[in-house]
Amino acid sequence: MEHRHVTLSRTPTVLIVLLVVVLAVVVLVTQWSDRDEGDWHSIPQDLAGAGSTTSAPASAPAETQPATQTSQPWLPPRFTQRQGDRDRMARVIGVYGLKDKAILQAMAAVPRHEFVPASLQRSAYRDSPLPIGFGQTISQPYIVAEMTRQLQLKPTSRVLEIGTGSGYQAAVLTELTPHVYTIEIIKPLADAAAKRLKRLGYTTVRTKHGDGYHGWPDAGPFDAIIVTAAAGQIPPPLLRQLAPGGRMIIPIGGRFATQSLMLVEKRADGKVRSRSLMAVRFVPFVRKDVSAD
Ligand SMILES: C[S@@+](CC[C@H](N)C(=O)[O-])C[C@H]1O[C@@H](n2cnc3c(N)ncnc32)[C@H](O)[C@@H]1O
Numbered sequence: 001m002e003h004r005h006v007t008l009s010r011t012p013t014v015l016i017v018l019l020v021v022v023l024a025v026v027v028l029v030t031q032w033s034d035r036d037e038g039d040w041h042s043i044p045q046d047l048a049g050a051g052s053t054t055s056a057p058a059s060a061p062a063e064t065q066p067a068t069q070t071s072q073p074w075l076p077p078r079f080t081q082r083q084g085d086r087d088r089m090a091r092v093i094g095v096y097g098l099k100d101k102a103i104l105q106a107m108a109a110v111p112r113h114e115f116v117p118a119s120l121q122r123s124a125y126r127d128s129p130l131p132i133g134f135g136q137t138i139s140q141p142y143i144v145a146e147m148t149r150q151l152q153l154k155p156t157s158r159v160l161e162i163g164t165g166s167g168y169q170a171a172v173l174t175e176l177t178p179h180v181y182t183i184e185i186i187k188p189l190a191d192a193a194a195k196r197l198k199r200l201g202y203t204t205v206r207t208k209h210g211d212g213y214h215g216w217p218d219a220g221p222f223d224a225i226i227v228t229a230a231a232g233q234i235p236p237p238l239l240r241q242l243a244p245g246g247r248m249i250i251p252i253g254g255r256f257a258t259q260s261l262m263l264v265e266k267r268a269d270g271k272v273r274s275r276s277l278m279a280v281r282f283v284p285f286v287r288k289d290v291s292a293d
Helices: 004-032 045-052 082-093 100-111 117-125 141-153 169-172 187-200 236-240
Strands: 042-043 130-131 136-138 160-161 179-184 207-209 222-227 242-252 257-265 271-281
Touching: 042 236, 082 100, 082 141, 100 117, 117 130, 130 187, 141 169, 141 222, 141 242, 141 271, 160 169, 160 187, 169 179, 179 187, 187 207, 236 242, 242 271
Parallel strands: 160 179, 160 222, 179 207, 222 242
Antiparallel strands: 042 271, 130 136, 242 257, 257 271
């Protein structure tokens, strides 16, 4: 009887200890699951736009290719020429630590040599940026792969690229989803990329010449936005055109400094937060077509 009394009187203490242990486990698990997330910063709601799209501004760029939807099954084109070089390039990217199979397959599929000037074709599969004219570059393959990986694309994702350049990044995106929209501010580059993508068989990519600052309001919201030129700040129209649950990747910083590659996430409730992933060097995000001078 006495023994039973002692057990009962200890029950609340045991319960409290159990509760503390459970709480400690919950806190530890939460911290563990956040361990890769680095330093997030909130972005004000008025800029984030909670997933709504804006109507097209007066200066919105003109579409050069109709945004037609197709119900045809989608298969990206395949190339055999220089496959060995592409496989080696993908292996180098893997050695740098990028292990995502779908991304490495995409990098091994797109014929980068078709996107660089003829005089640079021999260097096309080096892991370095290359000039494409008008002071612009095709980005380093590792950076293309990592930026693409960060978007976490699914075959149904709608993705907007700002800075078409040669069209290479758009082709890599198309390996993962047919719903790719891309805008280039320099007209000769925009025209050449549109022609090149079509010629190579990346026929689902929608291209446009214009200032990507305004995004592509008629085609949004987008599940993913990738900006391939360094901006001083995140253009608010792009934030508004990012769908809830969407991800944006954008280099932020000045033209003469190393920039920060930022990952921006819009949560389902419309809250936006960003964090820096790595230091990068990109050509500047501009607001004027230099080829029009
Ligand atoms: C590093 S290059 C892009 C490389 C490209 N993604 C590729 O795969 O070849 C950056 C591009 O962004 C373009 N750009 C800069 N500011 C822009 C803007 N406001 N709107 C659209 N494109 C812009 C530049 O003209 C340049 O072609």
